[in-house]
Amino acid sequence: MARILLRYPTMRFTTFVLALVPVPVVAHADAPEADAPVTASVPDPATPSALPPPTASLEPRLRFGFAPSGTVGRVLDTNAGVDVHVWAPGLTLDLGVQLRDEVAAYLHGQLSYLVTMGQASVYAVGEWTPRRWVSMATGVGFDAMGGGQCIECPGGPRGTWSGISVPLIVALNLGPARPTGSYRHAFRVGVENAVGIEPTTGVFGWRLSLMLGYALM
Numbered sequence: 018m019a020r021i022l023l024r025y026p027t028m029r030f031t032t033f034v035l036a037l038v039p040v041p042v043v044a045h046a047d048a049p050e051a052d053a054p055v056t057a058s059v060p061d062p063a064t065p066s067a068l069p070p071p072t073a074s075l076e077p078r079l080r081f082g083f084a085p086s087g088t089v090g091r092v093l094d095t096n097a098g099v100d101v102h103v104w105a106p107g108l109t110l111d112l113g114v115q116l117r118d119e120v121a122a123y124l125h126g127q128l129s130y131l132v133t134m135g136q137a138s139v140y141a142v143g144e145w146t147p148r149r150w151v152s153m154a155t156g157v158g159f160d161a162m163g164g165g166q167c168i169e170c171p172g173g174p175r176g177t178w179s180g181i182s183v184p185l186i187v188a189l190n191l192g193p194a195r196p197t198g199s200y201r202h203a204f205r206v207g208v209e210n211a212v213g214i215e216p217t218t219g220v221f222g223w224r225l226s227l228m229l230g231y232a233l234m
Contacts, residue, residue: 084230
């Protein structure tokens with residue numbers, strides 16, 4: 018090889034030049050590339066975006082409720098000879114249709130009794146629930162109370178009263194934000210204030226009830 022390089026000087030120069038030129042190293046096409054680290058984004062349960070969106074049911078469904086109650090009622094009109102006072106435990110019952118989460122229509126009945134005092138009422142009411150934890154209802158119906166006596170009333174005592182009545186019901190709904198399915202279950206604490214008038218005599222009657230019970234909405 019040395020003899021060839023001495024004999025051919027041009028070859029020696031070419032070899033020298035090639036030795037000075039850097040040759041890039043090309044990676045083989047089949048060489049595996051280093052895998053980049055993969056990081057999975059795990060949502061934080063505390064952030065609002067990680068929570069499931071609230072759901073609302075627009076389908077009509079059964080509206081049912083029952084609650085033990087306590088009632089205080091008073092009717093006093095000395096000119097008409099009416100004196101009624103009632104304080105008695107009882108039971109309320111609701112049965113109707115929950116049209117949607119915010120609106121319901123149902124029959125609201127109540128029966129109270131204690132020894133010589135009693136009360137009974139039934140109403141057709143509409144209920145509005147602007148927030149899941151509060152409901153308001155009103156309507157019209159019939160109310161009757163009996164108990165007490167009027168000693169100084171002219172014409173003799175009468176301890177009964179019945180008339181057309183209008184209730185106002187306000188209730189707190191305590192329960193889960195949204196259970197599975199279309200129904201909502203709630204423990205209800207309600208107050209009912211009812212005022213009525215006896216059509217034949219024009220005598221007004223008043224009643225207040227406290228209710229603690231269950232509602233299927």
